[in-house]
Amino acid sequence: xxxxxxxxxxxxxxxxxxxxxxxxxxxxxxxxxxxxxxxxxxxxxxxxxxxxxxxxxxxxxxxxxxxxxxxxxxxxxxxxxxxxxxxxxxxxxxxxxxxxxxxxxxxxxxxxxxxxxxxxxxxxxxxxxxxxxxxxxxxxxxxxxxxxxxxxxxxxxxxxxxxxxxxxxxxxxxxxxxxxxxxxxxxxxxxxxxxxxxxxxxxxxxxxxxxxxxxxxxxxxxxxxxxxxxxxxxxxxxxxxxxxxxxxxxxxxxxxxxxxxxxxxxxxxxxxxxxxxxxxxxxxxxxxxxxxxxxxxxxxx
Numbered sequence: 001x002x003x004x005x006x007x008x009x010x011x012x013x014x015x016x017x018x019x020x021x022x023x024x025x026x027x028x029x030x031x032x033x034x035x036x037x038x039x040x041x042x043x044x045x046x047x048x049x050x051x052x053x054x055x056x057x058x059x060x061x062x063x064x065x066x067x068x069x070x071x072x073x074x075x076x077x078x079x080x081x082x083x084x085x086x087x088x089x090x091x092x093x094x095x096x097x098x099x100x101x102x103x104x105x106x107x108x109x110x111x112x113x114x115x116x117x118x119x120x121x122x123x124x125x126x127x128x129x130x131x132x133x134x135x136x137x138x139x140x141x142x143x144x145x146x147x148x149x150x151x152x153x154x155x156x157x158x159x160x161x162x163x164x165x166x167x168x169x170x171x172x173x174x175x176x177x178x179x180x181x182x183x184x185x186x187x188x189x190x191x192x193x194x195x196x197x198x199x200x201x202x203x204x205x206x207x208x209x210x211x212x213x214x215x216x217x218x219x220x221x222x223x224x225x226x227x228x229x230x231x232x233x234x235x236x237x238x239x240x241x242x243x244x245x246x247x248x249x250x251x252x253x254x255x256x257x258x259x260x261x262x263x264x265x266x267x268x269x270x271x272x273x274x275x276x277x278x279x280x281x282x283x284x285x286x287x288x289x290x291x292x293x294x295x296x297x298x299x300x301x
Contacts, residue, residue: 022079163192182246188267212277
């Protein structure tokens with residue numbers, strides 16, 4: 001919950017100005033945290049009709065930021081996905097402007113999909129990326145571009161993201177989901193609160209000289225999608241969805257959905273939580289889903 005996250009966070013130093021490129025689910029939550037802490041924030045979106053659109057950045061329509069957008073900017077977080085060619089839109093259009101700034105920190109939100117399939121074994125930042133999906137290959141290409149940019153960048157790799165209004169609770173309430181039984185298959189997750197909280201923590205640690213170039217941000221407990229849905233049904237007091245073996249369910253899955261089930265890995269957060277000292281707000285899916293239910297009920301009242 002944002003209120004609790006604010007209580008345990010501290011703002012950036014006075015005079016800081018944060019530019020968030022891409023105000024989607026994660027970007028908007030981080031913006032809300034930083035504004036609540038009193039920091040100056042500008043957030044871009046592709047459409048000025050979308051919530052939180054302080055500025056418009058849309059590379060596909062050549063709507064690029066004006067020079068005035070960069071005045072006083074000290075920190076940048078990019079949440080914008082790669083182009084279909086695997087190019088980073090921010091670097092393609094704005095790298096020269098960014099390099100002219102006196103930036104204290106730059107962050108790029110990537111995906112743990114770059115690790116590929118580990119057969120259910122733990123993956124950590126020192127492991128060589130072996131992306132299998134085209135979307136993950138594009139992400140890795142952007143990671144490399146950021147690392148070669150000369151900017152003070154840290155790559156934040158995220159697994160499956162969930163939060164209020166975007167969790168297994170919605171899947172259960174829809175009445176359309178199924179419990180898919182694929183023994184041994186697990187997924188790692190992260191609550192949007194912890195994306196925001198960990199990102200701020202990473203910035204503070206970098207200011208002290210502790211700045212590993214790549215950091216996984218994931219919770220403590222990779223687990224099957226089936227177990228998450230069962231707990232969501234329990235919280236909502238709704239009957240469990242029907243159980244279906246993966247081989248049968250796969251026949252009606254979209255190529256995108258099927259691709260998520262082709263990889264099996266556990267994402268280690270040892271660097272974030274033990275080395276850098278971040279304490280998760282939602283260390284497992286149960287705590288996270290309970291928070292989502294609480295916030296969903298609050299928003300409905």
